[in-house]
Amino acid sequence: VFSTSKGQAQDACTLVGQVYTCDATGDGIDDEDGDGFTVNIGPSGAISENGTVIYLRDNNIISNGGTLESDNRRGIRVDDENIISNSGLIQADEEGIEADNRNKIVNAASGEILADGRGIYIHSENEIINSGLIRADDEGIEAFDDNIIRNESSGIIESRDDKRAIFIRNGNTVFNDGLIEADEIGIEADGEGDDNTINISSTGLIIAKTGIKISGGDDNKISLAGEIRSESNGIEIDGSGDENTIVIESSGVIESENLGIRFGTSRNAEDNVVINNGVIRSERQGIEGGGQRLTIRNNGTIESSDGRAVKSDVDETYLFNNGRLISGTDKTVKLGSGDDTFTWQAYSFVSGDVDMGDGDDRLVVEAAEVFGSTFFEGLETAEVADGVFAILEEVGSGEFILHTGSATILGASGALTGSLASDVAGQALSSGGSTSAAGQVSRGNGTSDVWWVSAGGATKADTGNGSSQGSQNLTFGRTIGEYEIFFGYSQASADITGTTDSVDQTTFYLGASSSLQINEELDLKGTAVLGRANADYALSSGRTSTSSTFGTAAGRLNFTRNGYVMGAYAGYSRSSLTDLTVGSITFASDASSSVFGGVDVRTPTYVTNNGLELNAVLGLGFQNGKGGTVTMTAGGTSDSFPGADTEQQFGLLGVDFAAGWLSGGLAVRAPSGGSAQTSLWVRTEF
Secondary structure, three states, X not given: OOOOOOOOOOEOEEEEOOEEEEOOEEEOXXXXXXXXXXXXXXXXXXXXXXXXXXXXOOOOEEEEXXXXXXXOOOOEEOOEOOEEEEOOEEEEOOXXXXXXXXXXXXXXXXXXXXXXXXXXXXXXXXXXXXXXXXXXOOOOEEEXXXXXXXXXXXXXXXXXXXXXXXXXXXXXXXXXXXXXXXXXXXXXXXXXXXXXXXXXXXXXXXXXXEEEXXXXXXXXXXXXXXXXXXXXXXXXXXXXXXXXXXXXXXXXXXXXXXXXXXXXXXXXXXXXXXXXXXXXXXXXXXXXXXXXXXXXXXXXXXXXXXXXXXXXXXXXXXXXXXXXXXXXXXXXXXXXXXXXXXXXXXXXXXXXXXXXXXXXXXXXXXXXXXXXXXXXXXXXXXXXOOOOOEEEEEEEOOEEEEEEOOHHHHHHHHHHHHHHHHHHHHHHHHOOOOOOHHHOXXXXXXXXXXXXXXXXXXXXXXXXXXXXXXXXXXXXXXXXXXXXXEEXXXXXXXXXXXXOOEEEEXXXXXXXXXXXXXXXXXXXXXXXXXXXEEEEEEEXXXXXXXXXXXXXXXXXXEEEEOOEEEEXXXXXXXXXXEEEEEOOEEEEEEEEEEEEEEEEEEOOOEEOOXXXXXXXXXXXXXXXXXXXXXXXXXXOEEEEEOOOXXXXXXXXXXXXXXXXXXXXXXXXXXXXXXXXXXXXXXXXXX
């Protein structure tokens, strides 16, 4: 046993060679020249000092599974290239751990570092991995330059007494998957803090008065996929910091009782960027900007309950809006005296007015997929790209009302009608008649003068044209010889990607089909359907409805040999849309059309032991829609736009089945440019 502590009566550690083993209660290790040691503190090790508990220099390995307690100084103090792991308790009046350069510090899930000063204090090129608890009255972690700090999903870093949970300077990388909590600031890069990267993952949470603060540094990057809850500002870029980038991912959320994101008023700050794909929600401004140049790209939601979504007094503000800007005031956007540009993109929605302020201000409308009318003031120039559903109404000097529509949602009703026409015609062409059992989706009982009922549904998550669709239909019919007369009801919906817009459509239809047996191997079937659809639109700017009529005609030729049925089919549908009024905007369209067709092969009938008859189906097909010309009228001005065209090819894999009185089909249709459509329908006769 060697004495390892100066001026103390009892030691907790024994030294054999270069290895300290600490399994008792007593004093610590104080070796100002200590290099290359291994220190193992077991669960029964309880080391206390009226100073630094463990003091070594370079290239040491320290593992604590017990208790380190300092009444006056630090828990652990080392210089360079050490490895420190803690799965026990470190408690200190000053720093829990202090280390200089190129050290690795791991606080395990069971580890606790409790400090009246700083939890961990490091200089340069260190790595900290925290899965446990770091709680400090001062900074939880303070780091100088080029360090890596990882707070794992189970990790907690907490600072009290109006300090910062993490305080960094230059070139540091912070990953937060867990909880960072502070009375004052969650993460701060100080006034000279440059080139730091801060990543908050989807499991990461910061709770603080100010979530993240960059105090005047340059080239810092913040990525938020988790959540910040703040009493003051969610993220703050203060002073004259340049070229800082803030990215809010789609899962990222800022909840602020004051400002969501704030840029300081220094006129020297320039080229800062905010990219929002998530949600910024505040009681005052969602984003408040100052400086020379600020770029905001909003693809998500920026919402203020009592202030403005965006308020920027910057020499040049570039606001690209492809999401939702919502405020509790009449002016949702207020820009300053600089030369500002507002770029209106496809899914742009602004709840109130836009005040561009003084200066040479510009509005550019690149695309429009949301219905609404937005008032702009303070504009010098305004332009709308060709083919965009938008009308600029000039109402005064520098004052315009931008009226926008959506080719996608106007085409959605037609797309639903076209899909319905194709599906109903396809079912009518495939069922009944004189086709052999292997060629029939609905086998039938071979008799005439019977009633039948069919029910089905289909869903696809992405049509490839900006919407997802779902539909259900119910059809009643009667077979009379070689003829079928039927009528039905369908309900379908489409949700428009990137918006809260949707369309629900109710359709009633009437049809007839007939078949002709050409010879033993060939049969021909034709069908015609007429219908009326009522569409209810739920839009960002309100609700509205319209109606349309449609008709379709289709035919199918089947060739049967050796139980296989090879079929070819084709059809055409046409629909009209009556006037659609949204606020002060009216849309009218001439007829839209859809052409569909394909080929398929059904295998011979396979009969299971319990009498279930099955046919596999393989096919290729297409459905092309051509939107009618849409006329948009607003503010006494009318403009015409080509309707939304669709073009889709698909492969089909399915199975037809028949079991006594019930028959039907299950199919997956994999289209080009969209996700697969799954459909199921059944039919019975009575």
